[in-house]
Amino acid sequence: MPEAASSDDETSDEPDQATESVHPLLEIQEIDTETEQLQHRRATLPLRRDLAATQSQQRELQREIDTVGLQRIEVLTRQKRLEDEAAIIQARADKDDNRLYSGEITAIRDLQALQDEIAGLRSRQGVLEERAIEALMEAEELSGQAEALEEQQAAAGERVTVLEAELAAARAAIDKQLATLVTTRTEVAGRIEASAVADYERLRETFGPSTAVAFDPSSGCGCPQQMPAIEVARIKRCAEGAVQNCAECGRLVLR
Numbered sequence: 655m656p657e658a659a660s661s662d663d664e665t666s667d668e669p670d671q672a673t674e675s676v677h678p679l680l681e682i683q684e685i686d687t688e689t690e691q692l693q694h695r696r697a698t699l700p701l702r703r704d705l706a707a708t709q710s711q712q713r714e715l716q717r718e719i720d721t722v723g724l725q726r727i728e729v730l731t732r733q734k735r736l737e738d739e740a741a742i743i744q745a746r747a748d749k750d751d752n753r754l755y756s757g758e759i760t761a762i763r764d765l766q767a768l769q770d771e772i773a774g775l776r777s778r779q780g781v782l783e784e785r786a787i788e789a790l791m792e793a794e795e796l797s798g799q800a801e802a803l804e805e806q807q808a809a810a811g812e813r814v815t816v817l818e819a820e821l822a823a824a825r826a827a828i829d830k831q832l833a834t835l836v837t838t839r840t841e842v843a844g845r846i847e848a849s850a851v852a853d854y855e856r857l858r859e860t861f862g863p864s865t866a867v868a869f870d871p872s873s874g875c876g877c878p879q880q881m882p883a884i885e886v887a888r889i890k891r892c893a894e895g896a897v898q899n900c901a902e903c904g905r906l907v908l909r
């Protein structure tokens with residue numbers, strides 16, 4: 655059965671005369687141009703921009719999370735200090751209360767002064783406790799902010815994972831196409847002189863995707879300077895498949 659398939663291939667290969675008339679250098683040139691386009695596309699995939707933007711968003715969110723975290727620590731430190739101060743003042747007020755009722759102070763004026771001091775301490779304690787509660791509420795608000803930021807951060811992280819996978823897949827697909835082109839190019843290059851390929855590769859640096867041109871008896875190589883009639887006649891006399899340099903522009907003219 656595989657024999658039948660291969661004989662089919664051979665018969666269908668027969669009328670390929672038309673495609674074989676395309677000069678191998680032109681095929682190589684086309685492959686090289688396609689390769690360059692694919693390499694450019696690989697290097698400039700829009701996914702790269704999306705990924706970079708999401709990663710920078712991620713870094714920005716991390717900075718905000720860190721800032722909020724530091725603010726929260728500051729606020730909680732303040733809250734603790736206020737509570738400690740309030741506790742110290744409460745202890746002093748309690749001690750004064752005990753002295754007030756201990757009976758050790760008898761003079762009305764001293765009792766009055768002590769009462770005033772206790773009232774002042776209790777009031778100060780109240781202020782401090784109130785400020786401690788405010789700080790605690792502030793810390794809670796910061797916790798809420800941090801939580802919201804962390805959610806956004808997690809979403810950005812997921813998006814980065816997805817984009818990285820998409821980018822890797824897109825690159826792999828292009829790499830596969832590039833590998834196919836390399837194989838085809840090697841095959842095609844095997845059909846002509848290595849020196850012709852070397853000449854073409856050297857000239858491609860100057861002429862890019864129009865380094866090799868099919869000979870056209872009416873216009874020569876299509877170079878900006880019209881090819882002189884004598885040059886046209888010379889190339890016309892060359893054998894089919896010959897590679898000539900255009901005397902005017904230096905491109906490779908394929909007979």
Ligand SMILES: [Zn+2]
Binds near residue numbers: 876881901903
């Ligand atoms: Zn020319």
